[in-house]
Amino acid sequence: MAATQVNPTRMELSRLKKKLNTATRGHKLLKDKRDELMRRFLELVKENKLLREKVENDIKKANSNFVLAKASMSQETLNASLLAPKQEIYVDVSEKNVMSVDIPVFDYTTRTPDSNDIYSYGFAFTSSDLDDAVKSLADLLPDLIKLAEIEKSCQLMAAEIEKTRRRVNALEHVMIPDTREQIRYITRKLDENERSTQTRLMKVKDMMLKEAHGY
């Protein structure tokens, strides 16, 4: 027996049948959506993993370069040399729609097109280790931006997959069986009514015949 009581009427029956139809179609669509999302997600997350490994390694290298730079310069010179950066970076965020998930696409532009503008200091008082360190970080930049894009996309897609999976399960295990049960209940009830009307009519006919003909 279904959890909710329904009126055993033809109106209700046709309403429920329509509902079941919609639910089944919705279930199929959502399942397809989930499968496709999952496929895309797995592709993306693999890329995410590889890229993260690479970026983490590169940052580690860059960091050790900076340590070298720090060792060969005084703290003041180091601080002063990076105090007023020449370059500025801007990110343009656009959206890409993947299976109804809006994932961000980051495009970055630098204030000046000159790639040498990352060196915001005169070369006279700084060691070449600092140049190397800054360069190693600058080389990393495209990967860093890409990582941000992919990792954010993965997070958003994971949330969407979770949501879709819940919906699919709710439809499959609750909504559809419940509606089926209600339809069955109404059909039975209506059939039962039909039969009781039938027998009543037969009975009445018998009684009328008896009255008219005396048998």
Added chain:
Amino acid sequence: MYKIAVIGDRDSVYGFSALGMDTYFVKPEEEPAKLFKKLCQSDSYSIIYITEALAAVIEDEIEKYADQKTPAVILIPGTTGNTGQGMAAVKTSVEKAVGSDIFND
């Protein structure tokens, strides 16, 4: 146009300023959550890189922005070494989507 922010201890992030990112130096005991919140709400940053050491302190705050399109909060290793926390974040999203970690290697 959005900008990029980098949060972490001084030694880990000062180099990023050369690339034109905005760097914020903060120590774990100096209320990094407050700064992080301010940066997120200012709506001028689309990407916020944060060192793993610092991210560990304000995990709850970061979690809040996980399902928003911007800012993308990305963990990076600091000078103190790689704690594997950034990779763990990737694993979490796999677990969320698939139900279990299928890239277990």
